[in-house]
Amino acid sequence: MQGFNKYYPPDFDPNTHGSLNSYQGKHALGNRAHKIDQGILVVRFELPFNIWCGTCENHIGMGVRYNAEKKKIGSYYSTPIFSFRCKCHLCDGYFEIETDPKNTRYVVTSGARQKDEDWDPEENGGYAIHDNDPNKPPADPLATLEKTTAAQKDLKEVKAPRIEELQGLSEKLNADPYTLSVKARNRFRQQKRQDAEKQRKLGVIKQKYGLADSLLLEEDDEQARRAAQDAWRRGRAELTSLNRTQRKAHIRSSTSLFPSSIGTSRPSGATAPSPAATSLRARLLAPRKVIK
Numbered sequence: 001m002q003g004f005n006k007y008y009p010p011d012f013d014p015n016t017h018g019s020l021n022s023y024q025g026k027h028a029l030g031n032r033a034h035k036i037d038q039g040i041l042v043v044r045f046e047l048p049f050n051i052w053c054g055t056c057e058n059h060i061g062m063g064v065r066y067n068a069e070k071k072k073i074g075s076y077y078s079t080p081i082f083s084f085r086c087k088c089h090l091c092d093g094y095f096e097i098e099t100d101p102k103n104t105r106y107v108v109t110s111g112a113r114q115k116d117e118d119w120d121p122e123e124n125g126g127y128a129i130h131d132n133d134p135n136k137p138p139a140d141p142l143a144t145l146e147k148t149t150a151a152q153k154d155l156k157e158v159k160a161p162r163i164e165e166l167q168g169l170s171e172k173l174n175a176d177p178y179t180l181s182v183k184a185r186n187r188f189r190q191q192k193r194q195d196a197e198k199q200r201k202l203g204v205i206k207q208k209y210g211l212a213d214s215l216l217l218e219e220d221d222e223q224a225r226r227a228a229q230d231a232w233r234r235g236r237a238e239l240t241s242l243n244r245t246q247r248k249a250h251i252r253s254s255t256s257l258f259p260s261s262i263g264t265s266r267p268s269g270a271t272a273p274s275p276a277a278t279s280l281r282a283r284l285l286a287p288r289k290v291i292k
């Protein structure tokens with residue numbers, strides 16, 4: 001009996017016995033391993049196909065299970081070949097089935113006959129494949145495909161001209177590497193000069209406003225355009241919110257237009273509008289233009 005529980009008898013010595021199984025003189029797999037010294041292990045084996053028993057000539061269906069003696073009998077490259085020895089359940093005969101790694105199947109080796117149920121194309125209205133030469137390399141499906149008329153036509157009419165075209169283009173583009181190099185280097189130099197000039201201008205602004213470590217955004221035409229558009233809309237809204245008389249008075253007293261934003265630097269009491277205020281006024285009075 002295997003040691004199913006964890007009862008350790010008083011005379012159990014781990015140094016001598018090692019494990020409970022060895023203390024009781026049993027294999028961990030129990031009775032299934034009673035022939036383990038011959039390399040045989042008893043396993044549950046299910047018939048992979050229909051057979052006829054060689055002793056009693058009875059038909060035994062696929063899926064019947066036996067306690068089979070499993071044994072390694074060889075290798076196919078590194079894959080072991082196992083044999084399963086089963087006792088017929090209808091008589092006292094034995095039959096043996098082996099694995100066949102080369103063909104990934106099972107074969108009956110003794111004591112029974114396998115029912116031949118392999119697919120037969122001729123029997124089922126198809127054509128037999130006469131390709132039984134073991135020395136012939138297996139057919140390459142892609143190579144076969146390349147030999148078809150459509151593939152040949154495509155190669156001749158589409159692929160070959162395209163490759164030639166690409167080759168021509170490549171040759172044309174790489175014909176004069178010196179000129180290409182000169183062009184590229186000129187462009188790089190120009191870019192470098194522009195960058196240097198930009199940096200110099202930024203440096204001047206930084207110096208002027210003491211922004212030594214600040215990061216200044218570069219001039220952006222789009223942003224400037226948007227700011228102008230916003231200012232124009234604000235002025236327009238302000239103007240339209242007034243009625244006609246108010247508007248006239250408002251325009252007449254152009255100095256009071258945007259007094260907070262424009263007239264701050266002028267001394268109080270001065271009546272002449274600043275050039276900025278004049279231009280704003282002119283813009284506001286001008287016929288409506290669509291700013292794009």
Ligand SMILES: [Zn+2]
Nearest residue numbers: 053056088091
């Ligand atoms: Zn039998």
